[in-house]
Amino acid sequence: MTAPSTDTPTASAALALGDDALVLSHRLGEWMGHAPVLEEEVALANIALDLLGQARVLLSMAGDEDQLAYLREERAFRNLQLVEQPNGDFAHTIARQLYFSTYQHLLYARLAAGDGPFAPLAAKAVKETAYHRDHAEQWTLRLGDGTEESHTRMNRACAALWRFTGEMFQPVEGVDVDGGALEAEWLASVEDVLRRSTLDVPEGPRSGAWTAGAGRQGLHTEPFGRMLAEMQHLHRSHPGASW
Amino acid sequence: MVTPTPLEARLLEARTLEAELLEVAGSVPDPELPVLTLRELGVVRAVHVRGTDADAVEVELTPTYTGCPAIEAMSVDIERVLRAHGVREVTVRTVLAPAWSTDDISAEGRRKLREFGIAPPRTRSASGPVPVTLGATRTRAGTGGGTGTAAEPLEPVRCPHCGSGDTELLSRFSSTACKALRRCLACREPFDHFKEL
Known part of the structure; x- marks a missing residue:
C-alpha cells in the first residue's frame, strides 16, 4: 500500500492531522529511558499517549489505522515537517512542543466550535492539548529564564525550528479554519511566551521557496525516513503479529 | 387506566431491560482504579437492546482521555458481565x-477516590481549556514560589490523607494521563490528584 485514501476532503484532512499526531507521538516515545528526570519521562509518555489516541481516531476516519501507520511509504505521509524533526537536546524537544502544541490547541478549539466531522474529537482533544501547551510554556520559561547554559540552548532550539513553523498555516483541504487568523493568534502567543522567557523571537523566514515546508504534500526531511524505518520495522518483519 | 397496546408493552419492557443492563454494565470496576465502578466514573453512556428476542445489546462507552489504554479492558469486562x-x-x-x-464522576465516586488516597477532581460549572499562566523563575517572582505552579482558579486541591489545602504541584503528569502528582506541605506526603478535564 503506497497511496493513502484521500478520496474525500474529510479523509485527506484526517490523514494530515492524524499523521501529525502519530509522528510526534513516536518522536516523544523515543525519550523513554532517556529523559532527564523520571517525572519528565512520565510527562512526555503521557503526552505521546494522548497524541496516539488522537491519531487512532483520525487515521480510522481515513482508512485502516494499522495499514496507514505501518505500511505506507514516506512520500504518502502528510504530516508537517516540524513534528518529524529529531528530538535533539531537551531544548529542541521543548521548542518543538511549544510551536506544535500551541498550533494544535488553537486549531482544535476552532474545530470544536464548528459542526464539522472533526468537532467530536476536537472537543475532547482540546482539553488534553491545553495540558500539553501548559507543559511546553512552563518549560520554555524555565529553560529560557534559567541558567546561562539553558538560555543559550533554548535560544538555539527556538531559532533552529522556526523555519518549520510557517507550514502549519497553509490551507489543508477539509479543515475549515481561517489560516490567517490562526497564524496571527499563534504568533502573538508564542512571541509572548518567548519574551517572558527572556528569549529572542527568531528573525528568519518561517516558510518560502527555499525554506522547509511541504510535509503536507508528502515531501519530508532526511531524518523522517529513518524514524519510519524504526516505527514500521516490527510490523513489516512480522506481518499480522500480535501480543 | 388505558391498557397498553402490545407494541407499547414491548417498548416498555425493552426500556426496563435497558435500565437493568445499564446497571449491570455500570457495575464493572475500572481496570486502573478498581475502587470505582464505570458508572461512578461516568463512562458508560447507554445500553440499547437490539434483536427480535432482545438478546443482543449495544453499549455506548466513552473514554476519559482519547488515548486511554484502559478502554479495551473495559470493553472486554462489560462484554463478560453482560x-x-x-x-x-x-x-x-x-x-x-x-x-x-471529570464533572461526570459521581459524588460517591469522588468519596471513594479520596478514601483510596487520590485527591478527586474539583468540579467546575463550565468546562473548557485549563487557564494557562506562568510561574516563578530565576528573574521573575511567582505567587506559588518554589517550583512555580499553574494557575488554580478553583478551590485548593486538598490532601487526601490529612485534608490540608496547603499542597503543591510536583508534576502535571503522573502514573496515568488523568492524574497529576502533588505533595502536601502539611503532612509532607506525596499524592495523586485526578486532574480536572
Missing part, C-alpha cells in the same frame, strides 16, 4: 461526543 447476565450478543461502541469531563 454475557454472564444472559445476553447473547454484546457490541461495545466507543463514542466521543459529548466529551467526557
Whole structure:
C-alpha cells in the first residue's frame, strides 16, 4: 500500500492531522529511558499517549489505522515537517512542543466550535492539548529564564525550528479554519511566551521557496525516513503479529 | 387506566431491560482504579437492546482521555458481565461526543477516590481549556514560589490523607494521563490528584 485514501476532503484532512499526531507521538516515545528526570519521562509518555489516541481516531476516519501507520511509504505521509524533526537536546524537544502544541490547541478549539466531522474529537482533544501547551510554556520559561547554559540552548532550539513553523498555516483541504487568523493568534502567543522567557523571537523566514515546508504534500526531511524505518520495522518483519 | 397496546408493552419492557443492563454494565470496576465502578466514573453512556428476542445489546462507552489504554479492558469486562447476565450478543461502541469531563464522576465516586488516597477532581460549572499562566523563575517572582505552579482558579486541591489545602504541584503528569502528582506541605506526603478535564 503506497497511496493513502484521500478520496474525500474529510479523509485527506484526517490523514494530515492524524499523521501529525502519530509522528510526534513516536518522536516523544523515543525519550523513554532517556529523559532527564523520571517525572519528565512520565510527562512526555503521557503526552505521546494522548497524541496516539488522537491519531487512532483520525487515521480510522481515513482508512485502516494499522495499514496507514505501518505500511505506507514516506512520500504518502502528510504530516508537517516540524513534528518529524529529531528530538535533539531537551531544548529542541521543548521548542518543538511549544510551536506544535500551541498550533494544535488553537486549531482544535476552532474545530470544536464548528459542526464539522472533526468537532467530536476536537472537543475532547482540546482539553488534553491545553495540558500539553501548559507543559511546553512552563518549560520554555524555565529553560529560557534559567541558567546561562539553558538560555543559550533554548535560544538555539527556538531559532533552529522556526523555519518549520510557517507550514502549519497553509490551507489543508477539509479543515475549515481561517489560516490567517490562526497564524496571527499563534504568533502573538508564542512571541509572548518567548519574551517572558527572556528569549529572542527568531528573525528568519518561517516558510518560502527555499525554506522547509511541504510535509503536507508528502515531501519530508532526511531524518523522517529513518524514524519510519524504526516505527514500521516490527510490523513489516512480522506481518499480522500480535501480543 | 388505558391498557397498553402490545407494541407499547414491548417498548416498555425493552426500556426496563435497558435500565437493568445499564446497571449491570455500570457495575464493572475500572481496570486502573478498581475502587470505582464505570458508572461512578461516568463512562458508560447507554445500553440499547437490539434483536427480535432482545438478546443482543449495544453499549455506548466513552473514554476519559482519547488515548486511554484502559478502554479495551473495559470493553472486554462489560462484554463478560453482560454475557454472564444472559445476553447473547454484546457490541461495545466507543463514542466521543459529548466529551467526557471529570464533572461526570459521581459524588460517591469522588468519596471513594479520596478514601483510596487520590485527591478527586474539583468540579467546575463550565468546562473548557485549563487557564494557562506562568510561574516563578530565576528573574521573575511567582505567587506559588518554589517550583512555580499553574494557575488554580478553583478551590485548593486538598490532601487526601490529612485534608490540608496547603499542597503543591510536583508534576502535571503522573502514573496515568488523568492524574497529576502533588505533595502536601502539611503532612509532607506525596499524592495523586485526578486532574480536572
